[in-house]
Amino acid sequence: MVATVQQEQPLSATPRGTAGTVSHFNDPNIGSKLMAMGVLPGSRVRVVRKSPFGGGCYVKVDNFFLALRKEEADSIVLK
Amino acid sequence: MQDTRPTTKTFTIALLGNPNCGKSSVFNQLTGLRQKVGNFPGVTVDKKVGQTLLPNQSAVTLVDFPGTYSFYPTSIDERIVVQSLCNPQDINYPDGILYIADVTKLEKHLLLLTQLRDLGLPIILALNMADVAQKEGLEVDAKKLSRQLNVSVVKISGRTGEGMGLLKEELQQMVDQRASYIAPQPLFKMTEVERDAAEAAKEIVPEANTYQGLLIAHHYEWLPFLSEAQRKLLADVAKQNGFESLRAQVDETMQRFDKFTPIVRSAIRTQSQGGESTTTEKLDNILTHRVFGPLIFFVLMLLVFQAIFAWATYPMDMIESFFGYTGEWIKSNLPEGWATDLLTDGIIAGLGGILVFIPQIAILFLLISLLEEVGYMARAAYMFDNVMRSFGLNGRSIVALVSGGACAIPAIMSTRTIGNWKERLITILVTPFISCSARIPVYIVLIGFVVPPETIWGIFGLQGLAFMGLYLLGIIAALFAAWVFKLILNTHERSFLMLELPEYRVPVLRNVGLTVWEKVRSFVVEAGQIILVISIVLWFLASYGPSADMAQARSEALATAEAQNLSEMETKNLIASRRIEASYAGHLGKAIEPVIEPLGYDWKIGIALVTSFAAREVFVGTMATIYSIGSEQDEYSVRDRMAVERNPITGEKVYTPATALSLLLFYVFAMQCMSTLAVVKRETKSWKWPIVQFVFMTALAYLAAWGAYAWLS
Numbered sequence: 001m002v003a004t005v006q007q008e009q010p011l012s013a014t015p016r017g018t019a020g021t022v023s024h025f026n027d028p029n030i031g032s033k034l035m036a037m038g039v040l041p042g043s044r045v046r047v048v049r050k051s052p053f054g055g056g057c058y059v060k061v062d063n064f065f066l067a068l069r070k071e072e073a074d075s076i077v078l079k
Numbered sequence: 080m081q082d083t084r085p086t087t088k089t090f091t092i093a094l095l096g097n098p099n100c101g102k103s104s105v106f107n108q109l110t111g112l113r114q115k116v117g118n119f120p121g122v123t124v125d126k127k128v129g130q131t132l133l134p135n136q137s138a139v140t141l142v143d144f145p146g147t148y149s150f151y152p153t154s155i156d157e158r159i160v161v162q163s164l165c166n167p168q169d170i171n172y173p174d175g176i177l178y179i180a181d182v183t184k185l186e187k188h189l190l191l192l193t194q195l196r197d198l199g200l201p202i203i204l205a206l207n208m209a210d211v212a213q214k215e216g217l218e219v220d221a222k223k224l225s226r227q228l229n230v231s232v233v234k235i236s237g238r239t240g241e242g243m244g245l246l247k248e249e250l251q252q253m254v255d256q257r258a259s260y261i262a263p264q265p266l267f268k269m270t271e272v273e274r275d276a277a278e279a280a281k282e283i284v285p286e287a288n289t290y291q292g293l294l295i296a297h298h299y300e301w302l303p304f305l306s307e308a309q310r311k312l313l314a315d316v317a318k319q320n321g322f323e324s325l326r327a328q329v330d331e332t333m334q335r336f337d338k339f340t341p342i343v344r345s346a347i348r349t350q351s352q353g354g355e356s357t358t359t360e361k362l363d364n365i366l367t368h369r370v371f372g373p374l375i376f377f378v379l380m381l382l383v384f385q386a387i388f389a390w391a392t393y394p395m396d397m398i399e400s401f402f403g404y405t406g407e408w409i410k411s412n413l414p415e416g417w418a419t420d421l422l423t424d425g426i427i428a429g430l431g432g433i434l435v436f437i438p439q440i441a442i443l444f445l446l447i448s449l450l451e452e453v454g455y456m457a458r459a460a461y462m463f464d465n466v467m468r469s470f471g472l473n474g475r476s477i478v479a480l481v482s483g484g485a486c487a488i489p490a491i492m493s494t495r496t497i498g499n500w501k502e503r504l505i506t507i508l509v510t511p512f513i514s515c516s517a518r519i520p521v522y523i524v525l526i527g528f529v530v531p532p533e534t535i536w537g538i539f540g541l542q543g544l545a546f547m548g549l550y551l552l553g554i555i556a557a558l559f560a561a562w563v564f565k566l567i568l569n570t571h572e573r574s575f576l577m578l579e580l581p582e583y584r585v586p587v588l589r590n591v592g593l594t595v596w597e598k599v600r601s602f603v604v605e606a607g608q609i610i611l612v613i614s615i616v617l618w619f620l621a622s623y624g625p626s627a628d629m630a631q632a633r634s635e636a637l638a639t640a641e642a643q644n645l646s647e648m649e650t651k652n653l654i655a656s657r658r659i660e661a662s663y664a665g666h667l668g669k670a671i672e673p674v675i676e677p678l679g680y681d682w683k684i685g686i687a688l689v690t691s692f693a694a695r696e697v698f699v700g701t702m703a704t705i706y707s708i709g710s711e712q713d714e715y716s717v718r719d720r721m722a723v724e725r726n727p728i729t730g731e732k733v734y735t736p737a738t739a740l741s742l743l744l745f746y747v748f749a750m751q752c753m754s755t756l757a758v759v760k761r762e763t764k765s766w767k768w769p770i771v772q773f774v775f776m777t778a779l780a781y782l783a784a785w786g787a788y789a790w791l792s
Contacts, residue, residue, distance in 0.1 A: 028325050033577055035332045036149035038187025048360070052369045055465030056576060064184060065359070065580040067461035072577055 011045060011076040012057065019046040020078035027075035034076065038064065045076065089130075090254045091140045093171075095160065095195060096179035097188050098146030099581040101207045103127075104237030105179050106143045107593050109247075116597055125495065126159075126171075133251040134244075142171060150194045150294055151328045153575050154498040158301065164198060165294040166304055167286040175201040175253050175260065177246075182206040182219055182234070185343050189228075193266045193335045196230055197290040201253050201260030203231050205246055210236040216350035224346040228339070229262045238587050265290055266338055267331060276313075276322040283309050297324045359454075359582045367458050376459055380481040383446045387485035387516075391438040398438070402431030420622055421615070429614030432694060433607040436488055436754065440602055441595050443482050443489040448594040452586035457578055464576050470558050471565025473502035474576065480506070480557060483513035484550075487755045488606070491762055492598055501570040505561050507762055508772050511755050512557035514550045514747065517695040521746045522549055524699055524718050528739030552747050556779065602758070609757035617664075617693050621686075624662040632661035655704050664689050678745065678781070679738035679788040681726070688751075695751045737791035741784040749780035 014020055022043045025031025039045070039061050048058045048065070057073055059066045096102040106114070110129025127143035144163070145156035152158045163171035176195050180188035185206070196202055206212075206219060225232040233249050235242035253260045269277060273293055280299065281292030299305055299313040316322070365371055406423040413419045450456050460474030467476050475497045483490035490510050497503035514522075530545040623629070636657040640650040659665055668685030675685055683705045691698035699717055706720045724733040750756065756769040763769070 028329060029573070030575075030577075032151055032325060032328045032332065033148075033153055033575065035329065035336075036151060036190060037577065037579065038184070038190075040333075040336055048363075049367065049369065051465060052367075052373050052462050053465045055468070056461065058363070058367055058461065058580070060360075062186070064187070065363075067457070067464070067576055067578040067580055069464065069576040072575070 008077050008079060010074045011047060011059070011078060012070060012073040014047060014078065016047050016049060019044055021045075023077045023079035025075050026077055027071075030072050030075040034072070037066070038062070039066070039076070045078070047073070089138055089140045090175065091142060091173045092175045092177050092250065092253075093164070093173035094141050094143045094177050094179065095191065096146060096207075097148055097181070097191060099579055100146065100179045100181045100188060101237045102143065102146060102179045104587055104590055105177075105205065105207060105235065106141060107587075107589055108237055108240055108243055110141055112593075112596075114593075116601060131247070131250075133247050133254070135251055137251075137254070139250060139254060141177070142173065147191060149191055149332065151297070151332075153573070153577075155500055156498055161294060161298055162302055162304070164195070164200075165287065165291045165298070165302070166284055167291070168284070169304070173200065175250075175257065176203070177250065178202060178204050179207050179237075180204060182208050182212045183215060183217060185219070185347065186340060189339045189343060190332065190335055192228075192230070193339055194290075196228070196262045197265040197267055199261055199288040199290070201257050202262070203233065203246075203249055203253055203260065204228070205242075206232060206234045207237055209234045209241055210239050218348040220346045220348075224342065227342045227346070228266075229264070231260060238584075267335060269293065270327075270330075272320045272322050273327055275320045276316055279316040280313055283312070296322065297328065357582070362583055363458070363580070366455070367462060372458070372462050376462065376477075379450070379455075380478075383443065383482065386446060387439050387442050387482065387489075391442055391485075394438040395435050398435045399431060402427055402434075406431075421618070424622065425615040425618035426611070428618065429611040432614055432754070433603060433610050436486065436602065437599055439486045440489040440492070441599055443485065443493070444595045444598045445591065447478065447482070447493055448591045449586050452584070452590055454581045454583045457580050460578060461576070461580065468574075470561040471502065471505050471568075472561055473497045473499060473506070473574075474578075476502065476506040479510050480513060480554075483510040483515060483557075486515050486517070487511040487513070487752065488602065488758050489598070491755065491758050492602065494762070499570070499574050501568050502574065504763065504768065505564045505568065507759055508564060508768065509557040509560045511750055511752065511772070511776065512553050512560060512748065514553040515695075515752075517752065518549075518746055520696045520699045521691075522546060522743065524702070524721070525739045525743045525746075527718055528722070528734045529736050529743065549743065549747050552744075556748055560775070560779075601761075606754060606757040606761050609760065610754050613753040613757075614693055617690060620664040620667065621659055621662050621690055624658075624666060628661040629658060632657040652704075656706065659686060659701075659704055677788065678741045678784040679735070679792065680742070681733060684742065688745075691751050693753055695746060698746070698751075735792065737788050740791060741788040744787050745780045745784040747780070748776055748783055750776035 008023055010026075011020070022039060022041050022045055024041055025034060043062050046060045048060050050057050051067070056067060056069045059068055059073065094102060094106055106127065106129060109131040113131070114127055114129030116125050116127050129141050129143070130138045131141055132138055144160050147157045147160045150161050150165075152161055159171075163169045164173075166172065176198075178192050178195060180192060192202075192204055204225075206221065212219065219234070221232045221234055231249060231253075233242060233246045235246050267290070269289070273296075274289070276296035277289045277292035279292070280295035281287045281289060283305070284291070284295060287295065295302060295305075296313060296317065299310050305313070317324070366375060406427045409423050409427070410419060413422070447456070450459075456475070456478065459477060462474070463477045464474030467474050472480075476494070479490045479494045482493060487510050490513075491507050494503050494506045494510075497506060526542050526545055526549075530541045533541045535541060535544075624632075633654055636654040637650070639645075640653055645653065664686050665682070667689050668682040668687075671685045671688070672680075672682045675688070680688070683702075686705060687698050687701040690701045702717050702721065706717070706724070721734050722732075725731060726733055750773045756773060759769040759772060760766055
């Protein structure tokens with residue numbers, strides 16, 4: 001993990017294509033679901049693309065892919 | 080845990096795993112056609128049960144549970160897993176567990192395994208996708224994994240069938256030596272607070288272990304087997320101890336990951352570096368592209384639609400003519416009488432009306448399950464989720480709405496992939512608004528009365544444009560109704576997308592075939608019964624009436640025929656016409672005349688409205704019978720006859736543009752299809768929703784028809 005800008009930011013705010021490491025979740029409800037699906041603090045995540053009609057994004061997490069709504073992506077905080 | 084179970088019951092094994100772990104492939108491998116679909120009690124979640132033969136020729140029962148990520152559920156599907164497993168008294172409580180994990184994603188698929196392991200049930204871990212692992216150069220030390228997790232491990236492939244023999248031997252061992260397959264120590268260490276909450280809950284449910292107690296303490300608010308008093312007790316305990324469910328869930332999940340991640344890392348050796356673009360990523364660059372993605376989807380759906388439309392025609396024609404000829408043959412070979420009529424016009428016509436849908440259902444599910452198997456459906460749901468959600472629907476609803484253009488029946492059956500109950504229900508309720516193929520004959524007959532056969536701008540036929548307009552109207556009605564239901568219906572379920580997009584894979588044809596078989600079977604068996612009954616009732620209404628009326632109708636018709644010197648065929652048609660007028664359906668038509676008069680309809684149209692409840696296209700046939708032109712004629716001769724029909728009192732034409740438009744709108748919106756209602760009943764498990772659907776669709780149809788008639792006349 002190359003340290004770039006060390007600032008906490010939600011996943012949805014990162015530019016498309018840049019990878020980051022999950023720090024924590026700011027919505028515990030969504031967070032617990034995401035963790036059960038294998039998105040954990042420490043996982044590498046990257047927004048691959050935004051969805052065609054907005055409101056969601058296509059995310060790569062470690063070695064698998066997830067479709068997330070905006071509020072779901074917002075709850076992932078990167079370090 | 081009780082080890083002795085009544086010997087009359089076969090050993091039951093719960094098949095569990097995360098979504099996309101390849102569980103259904105394994106289930107199909109183990110059970111083949113020895114499976115049937117039932118329901119979990121009280122909910123609409125499908126429960127697949129099958130038998131598998133072990134090497135010693137004894138049979139065990141496999142229950143395929145919905146794919147689940149953890150014991151902290153998001154949907155009804157996942158709740159079923161929790162409620163069946165945390166209560167040893169539950170009728171679905173298994174004797175053992177077979178856990179399927181995708182070996183290429185072991186780091187996340189073992190969470191649920193470690194939870195299941197703590198239930199005190201015997202368990203086997205099957206590492207699925209052994210073939211893929213080999214291709215990717217992934218090596219797993221199964222022995223090491225087994226030793227460290229304290230669970231027995233088998234490598235298999237549900238796709239190729241690899242390792243199935245070993246798995247069955249392992250299952251037999253589990254049946255024979257149940258106790259040795261139970262993990263001796265729970266993996267998860269509870270905190271003081273958790274233990275207190277768990278112990279309190281454990282007291283309530285006989286035979287529950289401490290981890291089951293903890294699950295009950297987490298989920299007491301919705302677990303159906305608890306009484307109100309027990310819920311209150313558990314709420315009090317949680318409050319006293321300061322037990323916070325959400326926080327405890329997160330801590331438990333973290334602790335489990337912390338424990339099994341090092342185990343997985345030590346047992347796995349991989350050659351891939353990660354980071355390089357996979358085939359899936361490359362395909363998704365195009366298939367989920369912001370512009371091309373939706374375009375490709377519509378092209379695919381157009382193909383599906385076309386296939387249902389075009390390919391299904393031939394088998395459907397064959398089925399129809401088969402039943403037609405059988406009916407004719409029986410009529411000419413059996414003595415005339417009510418029994419023969421019941422057999423031909425009631426039962427055989429009814430059976431034909433059921434079986435004629437099989438080609439459409441089979442083709443739709445063949446294509447849909449292919450797309451699902453490949454992994455494409457999750458992408459479609461992802462792309463359209465936002466649009467659909469603004470109407471209270473789900474990304475997955477788009478498939479049902481598009482296929483509703485061919486036929487609402489398979490479309491409604493395809494909504495089972497929608498996890499959220501409210502979103503699924505709304506999809507079911509609004510799909511019949513989409514103009515299906517059965518409306519086409521009705522549109523063809525009526526459109527000519529409203530729109531002249533002219534061409535504008537050189538290429539567009541006005542009638543064709545009107546046709547398209549009717550389709551658009553259906554789509555608008557569906558979205559509008561969905562939006563209204565979104566506001567009316569309540570749900571406690573939170574809606575999530577959070578959808579895993581699985582790797583694209585070559586479909587397993589066995590899985591596709593079994594899906595098609597299961598859908599066709601359940602339609603014929605379950606919806607078919609209702610359709611058959613309604614069709615017999617409609618036959619009775621159209622063929623019988625007060626006996627004096629019927630006799631009079633016949634003698635009058637004969638007298639007229641003699642006076643006018645009609646041919647045999649014309650006489651037969653005239654009798655049929657007079658008889659339907661005198662029948663109960665005719666009486667019904669006349670009885671509803673005051674209601675439908677504001678729409679511009681007479682009692683003859685009333686009869687057609689009643690009989691076409693069987694299916695919309697029956698409208699044309701009924702019109703043909705009423706106007707005594709024989710029911711074998713095509714749409715155009717019916718239209719020609721209708722064009723000269725005049726009101727006997729006023730002498731005005733009956734089918735004015737106003738009446739015809741009003742009828743068209745009625746057929747766009749009205750729920751004139753008993754088969755759809757039967758399927759909705761089947762899919763929602765209650766008569767409530769088909770009745771609601773029938774009422775609001777008919778009400779909307781009535782209002783639209785009334786408005787159009789009032790405006791034009």
